[in-house]
Amino acid sequence: DGGITQSPKYLFRKEGQNVTLSCEQNLNHDAMYWYRQDPGQGLRLIYYSQIVNDFQKGDIAEGYSVSREKKESFPLTVTSAQKNPTAFYLCASSIGNRGWETQYFGPGTRLLVL
């Protein structure tokens, strides 16, 4: 089955710790995205990547970092610089930059601060 997987489902972060959220897709999509969702709010774009080895900041990139070394993988690191990391993180992918493709979402990772 084609799809997007995210792991872990729940993640706990201690103060000052960096944590990495995994996102893998087997849809052969070129574009991948990371969003943050806070309770009762819409999604906000953190980072996106249109092609391997290239990525751009979204609206709320501060305190986060990403890499795109493989087409199928787009991990997100929440650094200690992100002072309010508690949120639901969603990874998405789409075919590529045609400007009209649907983004397909993974199941999400819920990050909590200890």
Added chain:
Amino acid sequence: ELKVEQNPLFLSMQEGKNYTIYCNYSTTSDRLYWYRQDPGKSLESLFVLLSNGAVKQEGRLMASLDTKARLSTLHITAAVHDLSATYFCAVDIGYGNKLVFGAGTILRVKS
């Protein structure tokens, strides 16, 4: 900066009734998406609207797009309990298929 506003933000309705959710956006775009989210779950794509006047229907849901008015609507016909969810609209602002999401409309259908 593109703003996307949905209203209402919360909607409680009786089964069998009709209602419309509105999505207004502040800058030119002719690509708009509707998603559904169940509590604690991910987003599921409902509709992709790609031009002025586009109308899509699936079951009891119908979405439309008026790019001149910068308005999309999601119409619910004869609501059933299974439609209870949060509905998001998202507007494509151009290069990179970047989406800006509305805050979402929480729909509760009561028996």
